[in-house]
Amino acid sequence: MATDAVRLRKLDERHLARQRWARAGWVYGTMLALAVFFMGPFYVAFLGSLKDNPLEWPFRYSFxxxxxxxxxxxxxxxxxxxxxxxxxxxxxxxxxxxxxxxxxxxxxxxxxxxxxxxxxxxxxxxxxxxxxxxxxxxxxxxxxxxxxxxxxxxxxxxxxxxxxxxxxxxxxxxxxxxxxxxxxxxxxxxxxxxxxxxxxxxxxxxxxxxxxxxxxxxxxxxxxxxxxxxxxARDPNTGASFFLRWTANTFFVSLAVVLTTLLFASLGGYALARMYLPGKQYLFAFIVFTMTVPSQATFISNYLVLRDLGLLGNLWGMVVWSAVGAGAVFIMKQFFESIPREIEEAALLDGATPITTFFRIILPLATPALGALTILTFQGMWNEFFKAAVVLSGQQANYTLPLGLSFFRVIGQHM
Known part of the structure; x- marks a missing residue:
């Protein structure tokens, strides 16, 4: 009887092991299938970029x-x-x-x-x-x-x-x-x-x-x-490649906006989450309300401000316009509120000033939120077209990549 019990236990263990491997196989198989599916558009776009006529129809995979x-x-x-x-x-x-x-x-x-x-x-x-x-x-x-x-x-x-x-x-x-x-x-x-x-x-x-x-x-x-x-796409005066310049411009604007956003959004979010400010709930409600206003509705006023500051056609105009967004402040405020207050109280008892507490304790704890904000901000600025078209229009040397790519579309229409 003992031998039969041992044999049954081993059979159960093998059955459970097979079930685990089957579940793992289904999970990884599904993930692999989704990866192949989502790589399809990239594969088609890459093949199209190699063709003499990228817009030919019907699309051919062999050329x-x-x-x-x-x-x-x-x-x-x-x-x-x-x-x-x-x-x-x-x-x-x-x-x-x-x-x-x-x-x-x-x-x-x-x-x-x-x-x-x-x-x-x-x-x-x-x-x-x-x-x-x-x-x-x-x-x-x-x-x-x-x-x-x-x-x-x-x-x-x-x-x-x-x-x-x-x-x-x-x-x-x-x-x-x-x-x-x-x-x-x-x-x-x-x-x-x-x-x-x-x-x-x-x-x-x-x-x-x-x-x-x-x-x-x-x-x-x-x-x-x-x-x-x-x-x-080269500069008529110097012969230098515009594409390399546009790439460098996009990196500069994206990194500058990421740095200013991380700084101001974390300071503003921390102030709204922790500090006593009369009427801060109304201020926060106003910030949330501005998130519902599209940038196209305010671009005329922003354009006039940048014109008066002499920043039109300048990359710094893109940075000033996009230095910090209401959505970034909202994200940081919500994250700071999830940090226990006891951590700050302990730092205060140890003699830390509010500035020391913020930069040496709170910001390191906010690394996940800062990382997510960095990715979202960098991606948003890298793909930003509307603001670039308003601020940089007419200054080809200062174009960013999205605006420069529209220049190639114009080239294609005249070929």
């Missing part, structure tokens, strides 16, 4: 920038063009061979396409006003030669695939050119099939294949839009 064969080709062409496989270019002494293939229906005679190196600006917006050395001044395209033919069936149509080859050379002595744009125009009846590197655009119903750069390098091809962020 030129995601294909490994193009990664290898872009790396090799960047090495041939300027000895730089990462960002490419076109430098003296470069010899760049290239191939392109077309499908011809049965009975049609192949005819070599026309290859040209156009004069093309780097982009739109401010990027278009800077002088740029054009590859067309130094590039020489060799005659196009037919390399091979092979029978093929494309979309149910019988025909052949004809491959042509040519070479682009850097002729003479000159500067390194950042890009080597190329256009290939095929005769009527020939359908683009493939190339050493997939083109950025197919125009005129596929007759014209266009490359922003034939020697882009890996980053220049896959992450071209990210490089454009730095290259096309």
């Amino acid at each position: 030129a920038q995601t294909q490994p064969k193009n990664w290898v080709a872009a790396w090799r062409l960047g090495q041939l063009g300027a000895g730089n496989p990462w960002t490419g270019g076109f430098a003296p002494g470069a010899v760049v061979p290239f191939q392109v293939s077309y499908f011809l229906a049965e009975g049609q005679e192949p005819e070599p396409p026309l290859v040209s190196v156009p004069r093309r600006r780097a982009g739109a917006g401010l990027g278009a006003i800077f002088e740029e050395v054009q590859a067309a001044e130094y590039a020489q395209v060799s005659p196009v030669e037919e390399l091979s033919r092979r029978p093929a069936v494309l979309e149910g149509q019988v025909g052949q695939i004809v491959t042509y080859g040519f070479t682009v050379r850097y002729v003479g002595e000159g500067p390194r050119v950042p890009r080597l744009p190329l256009d290939i125009e095929a005769p009527r009846g020939q359908q683009y099939y493939g190339a050493t590197l997939d083109p950025n655009r197919l125009e005129r119903r596929g007759r014209v294949a266009s490359w922003d750069s034939l020697t882009p390098g890996l980053f220049g091809y896959v992450f071209r839009n990210y490089l454009r962020v730095f290259n096309e």
Whole structure:
């Protein structure tokens, strides 16, 4: 009987262990599924940022920038063009061979396409006003030669695939050119099939294949839009990247507002929670009421004050407008009220002044509230657009990132 009891107990323990593991599996499995679900929008947005046309519809998950064969080709062409496989270019002494293939229906005679190196600006917006050395001044395209033919069936149509080859050379002595744009125009009846590197655009119903750069390098091809962020938004006077300046501006404003908010909100919250102030309940009610008033309702008065102070177009205007919010005072007051008064009374008996008690005892205890307030304030200021549009409008060098990103949207509309 004792043996049976021991066996039953072990079976119960194993059953309970399996139940625990099953519950843990369900919990972690659910969390993993939710993580994958919420990562979906980020994944789609990231893929869209790599495309030549981020707004194309229907959305495709497989395109030129995601294909490994193009990664290898872009790396090799960047090495041939300027000895730089990462960002490419076109430098003296470069010899760049290239191939392109077309499908011809049965009975049609192949005819070599026309290859040209156009004069093309780097982009739109401010990027278009800077002088740029054009590859067309130094590039020489060799005659196009037919390399091979092979029978093929494309979309149910019988025909052949004809491959042509040519070479682009850097002729003479000159500067390194950042890009080597190329256009290939095929005769009527020939359908683009493939190339050493997939083109950025197919125009005129596929007759014209266009490359922003034939020697882009890996980053220049896959992450071209990210490089454009730095290259096309530049200061017309100094040529410095606006994007780096906007990032620094956003960090400055966000950190300055976080520091002022932590200081004033903690002082105000502590005063409302602990100190005797005649009518402080009415003051607190007024603070809560101001939380219901949107900033759009008071921006005219704030704008006039900042104008009179000479802070329009200045980052300090953003800091002054957002130095402390009623919501921050409310959070700190509620947290300070949860701290036992006996702690402060003990500090008072030990001879601590109210200031010493606040900074050396109460604030360290308020670390959780200060941490939450830091995150909320920093995130809010980092994404702040309305105040930046009111205060910084017209001063591109002082833009913050949200306002600067709207600048890129304007660029996209003029491309």
